[in-house]
Amino acid sequence: xxxxxxxxxxxxxxxxxxxxxxATLGGIxxxxxxxxxxxxxxxxLLSALAGFAGAFYSGSLLVGVFAGxxxxxxxxxxxxxxxxxxxxxxxxxxxxxxxxxxxLADFIGQNIGPEGTTLVGLAGPKLQRFAVPGLSSLPIVxxxxxxxxxxxxxxxxxxxxxxxxxxxxRPGIHLRAIGENPRAADSLGVSxxxxxxxxxxxxxxxxxxxxxxxxxxYTPGWSVDITSGRGWIAIAxxxxxxxxxxxxVIGALLFGxxxxxxxxxxxxxxxxxxxxxxxxPYIATIVALLFISGRRSLYRHNGVPSALGTVYHRE
Amino acid sequence: MKLTLERRQGxxxxxxxxxxxxxxxxxxxxxxxxxxIVGVNPIEAYRLMFVGAFGSEFATVDxxxxxxxxxxxxxxxxxxxxxxxxxxxxxxQLVMGGFAAAGVALFWSEWLPEPLLLPAVILAGFVGGALxxxxxxxxxxxxxxxxxxxxxxxxxxxxxxxxxxxxxxWRDPRGFGFPGTAEFPRAAWLPRLTGQLHIGIIFGLIIxxxxxxxxxxTTIGYEIRVQGKSPLSARYAGINVMRxxxxxxxxxxxxxxxxGMGEVAGISxxxxxxxxxxxxxxxxxxxxxxxxxxxxxxxxxxxxAGLSVGSEQLQxxxxxxxxxxxxxxxxxxxxxxxxxxxxxxxxxxxxRPPSQQMVAE
Numbered sequence: 001x002x003x004x005x006x007x008x009x010x011x012x013x014x015x016x017x018x019x020x021x022x023a024t025l026g027g028i029x030x031x032x033x034x035x036x037x038x039x040x041x042x043x044x045l046l047s048a049l050a051g052f053a054g055a056f057y058s059g060s061l062l063v064g065v066f067a068g069x070x071x072x073x074x075x076x077x078x079x080x081x082x083x084x085x086x087x088x089x090x091x092x093x094x095x096x097x098x099x100x101x102x103x104l105a106d107f108i109g110q111n112i113g114p115e116g117t118t119l120v121g122l123a124g125p126k127l128q129r130f131a132v133p134g135l136s137s138l139p140i141v142x143x144x145x146x147x148x149x150x151x152x153x154x155x156x157x158x159x160x161x162x163x164x165x166x167x168x169x170r171p172g173i174h175l176r177a178i179g180e181n182p183r184a185a186d187s188l189g190v191s192x193x194x195x196x197x198x199x200x201x202x203x204x205x206x207x208x209x210x211x212x213x214x215x216x217x218y219t220p221g222w223s224v225d226i227t228s229g230r231g232w233i234a235i236a237x238x239x240x241x242x243x244x245x246x247x248x249v250i251g252a253l254l255f256g257x258x259x260x261x262x263x264x265x266x267x268x269x270x271x272x273x274x275x276x277x278x279x280x281p282y283i284a285t286i287v288a289l290l291f292i293s294g295r296r297s298l299y300r301h302n303g304v305p306s307a308l309g310t311v312y313h314r315e
Numbered sequence: 316m317k318l319t320l321e322r323r324q325g326x327x328x329x330x331x332x333x334x335x336x337x338x339x340x341x342x343x344x345x346x347x348x349x350x351x352i353v354g355v356n357p358i359e360a361y362r363l364m365f366v367g368a369f370g371s372e373f374a375t376v377d378x379x380x381x382x383x384x385x386x387x388x389x390x391x392x393x394x395x396x397x398x399x400x401x402x403x404x405x406x407x408q409l410v411m412g413g414f415a416a417a418g419v420a421l422f423w424s425e426w427l428p429e430p431l432l433l434p435a436v437i438l439a440g441f442v443g444g445a446l447x448x449x450x451x452x453x454x455x456x457x458x459x460x461x462x463x464x465x466x467x468x469x470x471x472x473x474x475x476x477x478x479x480x481x482x483x484x485w486r487d488p489r490g491f492g493f494p495g496t497a498e499f500p501r502a503a504w505l506p507r508l509t510g511q512l513h514i515g516i517i518f519g520l521i522i523x524x525x526x527x528x529x530x531x532x533t534t535i536g537y538e539i540r541v542q543g544k545s546p547l548s549a550r551y552a553g554i555n556v557m558r559x560x561x562x563x564x565x566x567x568x569x570x571x572x573x574x575g576m577g578e579v580a581g582i583s584x585x586x587x588x589x590x591x592x593x594x595x596x597x598x599x600x601x602x603x604x605x606x607x608x609x610x611x612x613x614x615x616x617x618x619x620a621g622l623s624v625g626s627e628q629l630q631x632x633x634x635x636x637x638x639x640x641x642x643x644x645x646x647x648x649x650x651x652x653x654x655x656x657x658x659x660x661x662x663x664x665x666x667r668p669p670s671q672q673m674v675a676e
Contacts, residue, residue: 038463038467082649082652082653086652086653086656087656087659088652088653088655088656089652089655091401091403091463092599092603092648092651092652093649093652095403095596095599095648096600096645096646096648096649096652097645097649098596098645099593099596099597099600099641099644099645099648100641100642100644100645100646100648100649101645102638102641102645103638103639103640103641103642103643103644103645104638104641104642104645106636106638106641107349107635107636107638107639107642110636110638111353111636116353224638229471232467232471235464235467236464236468239464275475275476275478275479275482275483276475276479278471278475279471279472279475279476282468282469282471282472283468283472285464285468286454286460286464286465286468286469289454289458289460289461289464289465290454290458290460
């Protein structure tokens with residue numbers, strides 16, 4: 001009985017955490033390059049719309065997923081143009097993109113349904129969960145980790161890959177360098193401008209996968225509150241993870257776990273503490289920040305990109 | 316031929332005004348493009364929006380009702396930004412101001428003399444927001460926590476807290492399951508000018524004048540401006556940066572808290588769902604659009620409120636989503652952020668290749 005409970009909570013936690021983890025990984029890639037990304041919520045929302053609309057009209061889930069990735073990348077490209085080329089304030093650009101994207105997603109969603117009607121409430125193709133033969137029969141972790149949808153499995157590959165790329169490869173060193181000390185990187189022949197574009201867009205594509213997961217797998221369909229603040233959770237998780245993809249997994253499971261426990265409690269009929277449980281990711285982020293920034297040495301070794309949010313001018 | 320950027324030494328008032336107007340026009344032009352795509356005549360749509368927001372006494376009052384919280388939160392955010400503090404937490408501070416005001420209105424009426432109730436409610440609104448605004452300042456001073464992140468995170472904590480109150484702990488038992496507190500006693504209602512327009516907007520105007528005075532006519536205001544321009548030189552000049560940081564966040568939060576007080580004590584007369592509707596971000600738009608100056612913020616608050624009210628009209632008469640207002644607001648902020656480029660640099664069209672100038676990518 002107890003075991004079944006843990007299994008089901010873990011299973012829901014992973015499902016709920018998938019979109020957040022994609023978005024967190026995207027945020028990490030962008031911010032490691034020194035570009036602050038507060039626009040995640042907007043990128044997720046528009047890509048969730050694109051994902052659903054793409055799958056709805058083509059009948060193909062693959063098209064939906066790609067549409068989500070492309071739109072995520074496009075919104076991120078706008079952010080990069082503002083932050084890198086126009087050297088606009090990165091906080092303003094990110095927040096403006098969220099407001100803009102929220103409006104645009106609602107506006108478009110209400111106009112691109114069949115015969116110009118709304119997309120809200122329509123049913124489209126759904127990403128099914130499937131069991132991985134063999135692995136899914138492992139005790140506890142089997143059913144929860146290996147009976148998920150394809151995008152979740154993609155994450156299992158992406159997390160170690162991104163970690164390896166960031167910390168063990170030459171391009172990864174360049175990426176961290178432009179976020180740490182762009183002037184030094186530039187003097188060594190690394191193109192700060194080009195790479196900041198590349199990684200902001202790569203981050204947007206990852207965030208787009210998170211958006212697509214929401215509208216194709218987690219809560220299939222389209223409504224403008226489909227993200228319900230997951231983009232902000234992702235921003236919290238980027239910091240909580242100290243810009244490290246492996247630690248991001250812990251953050252995503254924490255968020256997913258909170259969601260799963262809320263489901264359980266609502267099912268059991270108690271609703272009071274769910275408000276307080278929902279506060280957990282936000283408070284945890286502040287505490288994590290308090291913990292790392294109080295200690296200078298820890299701060300330095302923990303990957304906070306020093307040049308985060310600053311404009312680089314080659315003068 | 317290439318576009319080149321030359322660094323400017325400074326800019327005049329006219330350049331500033333032109334960039335703002337330019338930003339607004341570009342944003343409206345983008346909106347017009349969108350309207351054309353969905354087959355709506357943009358000129359007719361913008362005319363309807365204007366009429367919907369300012370075309371009658373009723374419409375103007377409605378716009379001013381929406382402008383009151385935007386004016387207060389916008390003033391709070393702009394004051395903080397003058398000290399180079401990014402307070403994205405206006406939403407949370409507004410909500411906590413509303414919470415404190417509601418608490419006093421609901422539970423102090425029994426023992427507080429009636430004439431003192433309303434002043435207590437107003438004060439509670441200010442203090443509630445101010446204390447909530449003080450938290451990020453303390454986190455920054457004692458923990459080195461960046462205020463952009465902490466104010467953002469604290470928004471959600473505050474919103475969840477008041478949701479807990481009006482969905483659960485303070486829910487009106489006679490409310491037929493409606494999520495909200497009981498109605499406040501009449502003595503706690505904020506006086507109204509006309510329609511739903513309460514005196515909160517007058518608070519806004521007074522505070523705008525006070526902030527202008529603080530920034531331009533007092534030593535602390537001067538320190539705040541120096542600190543905002545260059546924290547390092549402020550420190551060298553012996554300015555107490557930490558104290559000013561606390562003061563600015565206390566005031567900024569308190570002003571936003573007054574907005575929350577106005578919403579609960581001036582309009583709904585109870586604390587209910589819909590208190591938090593994204594003021595934190597809209598306040599930032601208002602502050603940026605008003606270029607952080609109190610008179611500018613007043614105009615910006617009315618303009619941004621007009622966009623919202625006008626879009627509601629658009630929804631009624633043209634069946635367009637009211638989210639059109641969000642698109643315009645977001646576009647305005649994007650354009651203003653981009654417009655800063657023109658304030659910092661002079662854009663030149665050069666026929667010959669540039670030598671020492673920065674090349675626009």
